[in-house]
Amino acid sequence: MTEAAPTEAAVEFLVPGLPYSAPELRGMEIAGLVVHVIGDLHLAADHLSAEPETDPARVRAAAVHWLAAPVLTGRWAVMGLTAAWILAGGPAPSVLEAAVDRYHRIPLQPLSVRLNLEQTDVVEEPSDVIRLWGLPCTGLARTVEDLLRRAEDPARAAPALAAAARLLPLTPAGHLRDRFERNRRRPGMAGARRALERLLSG
Numbered sequence: 001m002t003e004a005a006p007t008e009a010a011v012e013f014l015v016p017g018l019p020y021s022a023p024e025l026r027g028m029e030i031a032g033l034v035v036h037v038i039g040d041l042h043l044a045a046d047h048l049s050a051e052p053e054t055d056p057a058r059v060r061a062a063a064v065h066w067l068a069a070p071v072l073t074g075r076w077a078v079m080g081l082t083a084a085w086i087l088a089g090g091p092a093p094s095v096l097e098a099a100v101d102r103y104h105r106i107p108l109q110p111l112s113v114r115l116n117l118e119q120t121d122v123v124e125e126p127s128d129v130i131r132l133w134g135l136p137c138t139g140l141a142r143t144v145e146d147l148l149r150r151a152e153d154p155a156r157a158a159p160a161l162a163a164a165a166r167l168l169p170l171t172p173a174g175h176l177r178d179r180f181e182r183n184r185r186r187p188g189m190a191g192a193r194r195a196l197e198r199l200l201s202g
Helices: 022-030 056-068 080-088 140-148 157-170 173-182 189-201
Strands: 034-038 041-044 076-078 095-100 114-119 129-132 135-138
Touching (some): 022 034, 041 056, 056 080, 056 095, 080 095, 080 157, 135 140, 140 173, 140 189, 173 189
Parallel strands (some): 076 135, 095 114
Antiparallel strands (some): 076 095
């Protein structure tokens, strides 16, 4: 894996019960005192600044790490809509998506977001995974590829295309076209290539 940042994000999140209840946090959010991040994680509004430790991408990475790391073992990396959210922002996902190298039981004590775990080759491909403040995450090109492979799935196409569109300005179009050509035998790549061209021409 390549290192995108040297140290793990250290962000102090507020969660229900520590010390505020869920209704109290909701009231504080309405009053502008806290900001909802993902799931049941909130951040005090006055912590959001230009300081490196509260960079929005770092906060997003820290939030997903906070939720996922205690549950997942072995090699894993966030992927799909979760990776896209960390890399480029947008609406926080309601489902945390991660690639894993082994079977995992979904925890009996549910997280505040659902888990969608997929055993894929991504954890075997170091070039496809970066580390963002300690969080393993699919890189830009792999994330775009994974999203656009959903382009012809009616249930998943709309959020996947919107997330991919936010990522496209961050990586060269030629690099994506070359990658999609190399990986054309992966399931869903015919639709992904068509979707890529539509996005690039739009």
